[in-house]
Amino acid sequence: MINEPILLVIIPLFSGFLVPLIYLISKKAIKFIPVMAIFLNIFVVYKLININLFTLKYYTIGGYKAPFGINLLFNTQTGVILLGINIVGLLALLFFAKNEFDIGNSFAYTLAFSIGMAAVNGMVLTGDLFNLFVFMELSAIAGYIIAVHKKGYYASFLYVIISTVGSLLFLLGTITIYNVSGTLNMATVTKNMGSLTPNFLLILSVLFIVSLSSESELLPLNAWVPKVYKKTSVTGSIFFASIFSTAALFAVIKVLVLVFQGDYNYIFNVLTIIGLITLAIGEFVAFKQKNIRKMIAYSSIAQAGLIISAISISMADGAIKKSIFNAAIFQLFNNIFAKGLILLGVGLIGYYSYEKLKGIGTKRKIATGLISIGALSIVGMPPFAGFWSKIYLIKSLISNNMNIYVSIFLISAVFEVYYYFRFIQNLYFEKTELKLKLSKISLLSYSMMAVLSFILIYIGFNPDTVMKSISDIFTGGII
Amino acid sequence: MNVSSLIIIAGLMSIVIYFISKFNWKLGTALQTITFLVFGYFLYSTHGDSQSVLKIFNGVNLRFAISDFNYLFLLIGVSVMFIVSIFSIDGIKKFKFKPAYNFLITLIFVSILGVFGAADFIALFIFWELLTWAAFFIVSMGKKFSRKAALLFLFMSMISAYFLITGIITINNTIGSFTFEALINNYDLLTYSIKIKILIFFLIAGLIKSGIYPFHIWVRTTHGESPHTFSPVLSGLLLKFGFYIIYLISIFFPISYIISSNPAKLISEIPGSTFFAYLGGISIIVGTISAILQNDAKKLIAFSSVSHGGYILLAFSFGTSLAFAGGLAHIIVHALTALGMFLSIGAVYYRTGTTKIDEMGGLIKNMPVTFTTYLVSIISLAGIPPLVGFVSKWLIYQSLIVRGSYFLAFAAFFGSIGSFMYVFRPLAGVFLGQRPKRFENVKEVPVFMQVSMLIVTLLTVLFGVLPGLILKPIAYMQQQIGIKPIKASLYKLFTELTTLDMVIVFSVFSAGFIAALIVFMLFAKPTKVKQHEQYTAGEIVPELQTQPSIYHYAKNYYKPFARIFEKFPSLENWYRKCANYLSNIFEIFEEFFYKESINGYIWLITLTFLIVLFIRWF
Secondary structure, three states: OOOOOOOOHHHHHHHHHHHHHHHHHHHOHHHHHHHHHHHHHHHHHHHHHOOOOOOOEEEEOOOOOOOOEEEEEEEEHHHHHHHHHHHHHHHHHHHHHHHHHOEEEEEEEEHHHHHHHHHHHHHHOEHHHHHHHHHHHHHHHHHHHHHHHHOOOHHHHHHHHHHHHHHHHHHHHHHHHHHHOOOOEEHHHHHHHHHOOOOHHHHHHHHHHHHHHHHHHOOOOHHHHHHHHOOOOOOHHHHHHHHHHHHHHHHHHHHHHOOOOOHHHHHHHHHHHHHHHHHHHHHHHHOOEEHHHHHHHHHHHHHHHHHHHHHHHHHHOOOOHHHHHHHHHHHHHHHHHHHHHHHHHHHHOOOOOOOOOOOOOOOHHHHHHHHHHHHHHHOOOOOOOOHHHHHHHHHHHHHHOHHHHHHHHHHHHHHHHHHHHHHHHHHHHHOOOOOOOOOOOHHHHHHHHHHHHHHHHHHHOOOOHHHHHHHHHHHHOOO | OOOOHHHHHHHHHHHHHHHHHHHHHHHHHHHHHHHHHHHHHHOOOOOOOEEEEEOOOOOOOEEEEHHHHHHHHHHHHHHHHHHHHHHHHHOOOOOOHHHHHHHHHHHHHHHHHHHHOOOOOOHHHHHHHHEEEHHHHHHHHOOOEEEEEEEHHHHHHHHHHHHHHHHHHHHHHHHHHHHHHHHHHHHOOOHHHHHHHHHHHHHHHHHHHHHHOOHHHHHHHHHHHHOOOHHHHHHHHHHHHHHHHHHHHHHHHOOHHHHHOOOHHHOOOOOOOHHHHHHHHHHHHHHHHHHOOOEEEHHHHHHHHHHHHHHHHHHHOOHHHHHHHHHHHHHHHHHHHHHHHHHHHHHHHHHHOOEEHHHHHOOOOOOOHHHHHHHHHHHHHOOOOOOHHHHHHHHHHHHHHHHOHHHHHHHHHHHHHHHHHHHHHHHHHOOOOOHHHHHOOOOOHHHHHHHHHHHHHHHHHHHHHHOOHHHHHHHHHHHHOOOOOOOEEEOOEOOOOOOOHHHHHHHHHHHHHHHHHHHHHHHOOOOOOOOOOOOOEEEEOOOOHHOOOOOOOOOOHHHHHHOOOOOOHHHHHHHHOOOHHHHHHHHHHHHOOOOHHHHHHHHHHHHHHHHHHHHOOO
C-alpha cells in the first residue's frame, strides 16, 4: 500500500482538507499539519526509491488502463527530484511554522502551502497532459495565495494575469492534441502526431513554448518573478525559487521529451534561443540589483534559462546528447539547494536590502558563513557542488562544438560571480548599522541551514557518484 | 613526502590555525610560520621525482608530481609564504579579522601547492579557483576602497579562469584525458588550428593573471588597497601564477616552435612569437613610466611589477636557452625584490600609518633595518651587480644582444634606467630628507618583522654572489623540458659571449664600498639644516610660513616629467567608461522588460508569439 506514488499527492491534499477542521479546534495547531504531511511524503518517496526502478513504471489510477485513464510515471529519476523538492519543502515549512506563522491570517497560507505541495508532487508524477494542466492550475492557485503573503497584492495580481495567459495557451494546445490523437496520455500521443501538417505542428509547438515559459520563468512571461519574489514571505520565495520552478522545469522536460520526441527541431531551437536570451538578460539585470531577493529572483530566471536551453540543445537534431542533459540536471540540483540555503539564511536574519544587511557578518557569524557557502556554490567555486556542474556543462558543450553557447554562458557567468561576491562582501566588510534589531536564530534553524550546506558540500566532494546516478537514472530512464 | 599528503595536511592545518588564532592570534601566526617552514623542509629534501594521487573527490583522480620542471616554483612559493608569515607575526596586529586572515593565508598556501604541484589540468584548475576566492576575501580586508579593488581583481581573475578552463577542456576534448603525460604523449593528435586555439586561450589567461599590458589595470588598485602583509604575496607569487601557465604551455607548445613551423598559415606581418615579445616590451615601458608618476609607494611598486612582468614575458617568448633561463631567473629575482620593497613599505606603514611618499621623510634614523632592506631591494631591481637582480638582467640582455632586436633592447634598457627614477623616489621621500615632526618618535619595527626583512636582504646578496644556487636548478629544469640547458657553476655566469665570475665582481664592489666608506668617515662633515629651510632666491613666499608642506621637496617630485604625460590616453579610463556604458545598458534591459504595466506585458507576450511564428514563415 505504501508503494503507490499517488500517496505523494493524496497526503498533502488530505492535510489541506484537515486544516479547516483543525482550525475550528485550535488555531495554533494548524501550522504543524503541512509539516507532518511532507514528512510522511519524504518517507513514502524514500520507500519508493528503494525499489530501485530504472525504467518508467506506469501506475494506473482508478483502475482505468492507459491510454484512457490517467497514469503516473515513476522511476528513480522522478523519485530523486521528488526527494529534493520535498526536503526543501519540509525545511521551508519548518521555517514557516517557527517564524512566519501569524495566528491572525495564516489560515489561508497554511492551506495554500499544503495544496501547493500536493500540486507540485502531482506535476512531477503525472503522465497525462490534461492532468498536468490541472496540477499546473492548482499550483498556480496556491501560488497566487502564497504570493500575497506579507501584502504582495500587486505582484500577485500580475502573476494571476500572466499565469492565466500561459494556462489558457496550454489548454488550447492540449485540446488540439486531443483532437488530433484521441488520447491525452503523453507517451501515446507521439504516435499520432506524425500525421499533422508542419504548419499545424508549428502552431502547436509555439503554444507550448509560450505557455510553459510562464511557470518556468523564461522570457517573455517571467515579469512576475522579481515582483513576487520581492514581496512575498521568505517561505513563499523558497517555494517559488526552489520548488515551483523545479517542478515546472521538470514538467517542461517531460512534455518536451515524451510528446515532442523526434524530428521537431524548430521547437528546440527556439527554446534554446529564448533560454540563452533569458540567461543573458537575467544575469545582466541581476547585476544592478541592491535587494537580495530581487537579485535571487533574476538569478533564478537566468538559471532557468540556462537549464532549459541546455536541455533543448541536447535534444535538438534527433539524438539526445546525454552529457549536456546530465550536466543540466546536475545544475538543477545545485540550484535547488543553494538557492534554498541563501533564502533561508537571509530570511532568518530578516532584512533584505544591501543597506540594512551591511556588515551583518560580525553579528551573525555562523548564519553568514552558511549563506556564503550557498553563494559560493551557485557561482561554481570549489570545493562545492556548483564547481562540478559548471565543469560538466562546459565539458559537454565543448565536446559537442557548441562554441557560441559556451561563450554566452561564460560571459554571463563572470557577471554572476561578480554580483554574488559583491553580496558576500557587503555582508562581511562594511560597517554595520548599530541600531538594527536582530532576532535570535534558534538551533533548529541553524540545523536546517546546516543540512542544506552539508548536502552542497557532499555533492561537491562526490561529483562522480552524483553524476553517475544522474546519468544512469535520467538518460536511462525517461528516454 | 608527496604533494597530495602535503595538501591534505595543509588543509587540516588551516582549520587548526583558524581556531588557535581565535584564541591567541600571535600563537596562531607562529604556528602558521612553523607549518610553512616544515613543509618547506619536506619539499627541499625531496630529491628526484615523486608522484602522487589525491582522491578526495570521488571518481576524480587529481594527480600531482614534484619533478625538475616545477620544483623551483614550489620552492619559491613556499619560501615567499614563509617569509611573509614571519613578517605577519607582528604585522597583522591592526587587522580586523585576524583568525579569518590566517585561515585564508593557509588556504592560499594549499592552492600554491596545488597549482605548482599539479600534474593534471583539473587539479590545476581546482586550486586556481580556490586561490581566486581566498585572495578575493583577503584583498577585501584592506582599507576603504579595497572592496572595489577586490571586485575588479575578481572580475579579471574570473575572465582569466574561464579562458583557462576553455583551453583545458579543448585539450581534453581532443585527447580525452586531463593529465600532462597524456598531452605530451598524444601531442600529434592535435591539429594545427586546435593548437593555435589552445595556445591563445592559455596565453590570454596567463597574461591577464600576470598583469601584462593591456590587462594591467587591476594590478595598481589591488596592490594599493590590499592589506600590507598580503601585497608581497600578491606581487611576489600571484602574478607568477600567470607566468606559470605561460611556462607550462611553452613546455607543451614551445611558442616559437609552433608558430614558426607553419609560417604560411599566419598573417605574415606578425612573424613568430615576436608579438608577445613586443607586448612584453610595451609592458616594460608603460609600467616604468606609470610608476614614475605615482605618489603612493605601493601603487608605484605595483607598476614596477607590471614592468618586470614585461621582462619575464619578453624572455619567455624568445625561446632561446639563455633567454628562457633569464626569464625563470627573473621570476625569482622579482619575487625577492617585490618582497623586499613591499615588506619595507609595510613596515613603514606599521609605524607611521601612511604610504603616501610626500607625507614622510627622514625615517632612516628611526628605521635603519627597513632602510637597508629597501636599499638592497632597489639596487637589485635596477640590476646592479653584485646582487641577484644583475644575474637575470645579464642573461636577458645577452640574449637580446645575440638576437639583435632593436626595439626590445631599447625597451629593456629603458626599463632599467627608468627604474632608477621611480625606485629612488620612495627612498628619498620616505627615508632620506627631512623628517616631519609627527614622526619624530617612530621606532623600528618589532623583531619578527626585522628578521623577515633581513632574510630577504641576505638572500638577495647570497644569490647575487653565488648565482649557481638558482641557476643550477634552472639548468635541470631546462634539461627536463627539452631546452638546451645553460652552463652554470656556483659563482660563474656563462653566456655565448663571455664568462663572468661573480666572486670577483663582489670583491671589487666591496673593495670600492670600503674605500668610499673610509673616505667618508675621514673627510666628510655634514652640515645640519633646519627642516623647512628653503632657498627662495630673495623672494618672499608667504606660504612658507603658513603651509610649509607644499614646498616640501618630496611633493610633486617629478613634476616636469609628469607634465609630459598629463593628458595621455589612459587605458584605465577607457575601461572605466566601457564599464559605465555596460552598466547603463543593463539598466535599459531592466526598464524595458520589467516595468510596472500589466498591459505592457500582455503586449510583450503577443509580440513574442508573433515573432516566433513569423520567423518560421519565410
